[in-house]
Amino acid sequence: MFPKAYIDSFWQPDLRPQVFVAMSFDKKYEERFSQVFAPAIRSVSVGGEGLEPLRVDYRRRGEDILTEIVDGIIHSQLFLADVSVAQEDPQKRGRFRNGNVMYEIGVAVACRQPSEVILVREDDEATLFDASTIPHEQMDFRQPEASIMRLAATMVSRLNERALLRDARVEKALRELGPADIHILETMFALEEHEVWLGRNAEGNMPLPWQIALPRLLDRGLVHLSAYASGGVPGYRLTTMGTVAAGHTVQVRKRIAEMAPADDDGDAQTPPANDNDRAGT
Numbered sequence: 001m002f003p004k005a006y007i008d009s010f011w012q013p014d015l016r017p018q019v020f021v022a023m024s025f026d027k028k029y030e031e032r033f034s035q036v037f038a039p040a041i042r043s044v045s046v047g048g049e050g051l052e053p054l055r056v057d058y059r060r061r062g063e064d065i066l067t068e069i070v071d072g073i074i075h076s077q078l079f080l081a082d083v084s085v086a087q088e089d090p091q092k093r094g095r096f097r098n099g100n101v102m103y104e105i106g107v108a109v110a111c112r113q114p115s116e117v118i119l120v121r122e123d124d125e126a127t128l129f130d131a132s133t134i135p136h137e138q139m140d141f142r143q144p145e146a147s148i149m150r151l152a153a154t155m156v157s158r159l160n161e162r163a164l165l166r167d168a169r170v171e172k173a174l175r176e177l178g179p180a181d182i183h184i185l186e187t188m189f190a191l192e193e194h195e196v197w198l199g200r201n202a203e204g205n206m207p208l209p210w211q212i213a214l215p216r217l218l219d220r221g222l223v224h225l226s227a228y229a230s231g232g233v234p235g236y237r238l239t240t241m242g243t244v245a246a247g248h249t250v251q252v253r254k255r256i257a258e259m260a261p262a263d264d265d266g267d268a269q270t271p272p273a274n275d276n277d278r279a280g281t
Helices: 004-008 027-042 063-075 099-111 144-161 168-175 178-189 208-221 240-259
Strands: 015-022 051-055 074-081 085-089 094-097 115-121 136-138 195-197 223-228 234-238 278-280
Touching: 004 099, 015 063, 015 099, 015 115, 027 051, 027 074, 027 144, 063 074, 063 085, 074 094, 074 144, 094 099, 099 115, 099 195, 115 144, 115 208, 136 144, 168 240, 178 195, 178 208, 178 223, 178 234, 178 240, 208 223, 234 240
Parallel strands: 015 051, 015 074, 074 115, 115 136
Antiparallel strands: 085 094, 195 234, 195 278, 223 234
């Protein structure tokens, strides 16, 4: 499946706890992956969950490989590409970078934020013109410990730098939210880290608007099934993108509340708490 067709059909707001790694699969690069890239990625966490490296072996054949590559690029927390010179052509006296890696960079640049695309290399030769505007990290992979520390620091910096609220998926999701969707997101946003949302009102039932809204939020990748409470009741939590969307709606509500008239006691009106819609895990 072509990248555009896949993105149009399957691009979800949920980001997985992984970093997509684009690099040559030549045996001489295996040590670089195992001794630098993998440990650097595993030293970083998002929302308390450690990241894992994801590689797709393009030596396999078939349309499924391209689909797997695009899926990994668009749903990983970050995209990391090793654009070091990988080939030499004695006849043309030229040195070349891996074509598959450059293709994957093109997909990443088309659908990810600039801060989410990390390019590294070991050489100082001129890069291809189209990729020259993307910042490159030049690294000495002969010093694995120093490279791990530098790459990990770069990933943490990029994660802190990205503005997910401007992500096209979040913007689309915010435009489509209804009142029940917003209520569920904001309720989940207020939960403690160890709690899950059960979707029950004070009477212990799930109101019809919530029953309609929950599948929409699951389908959009804003919430996910996290655990089961007592009695087999499913519990839900926000995804990465869901947290961003919920945080935005909470901020908007606060700004509206600041402009709204206060009640007789001088306090802004707030909805009552409900202990039946949450449970600890």
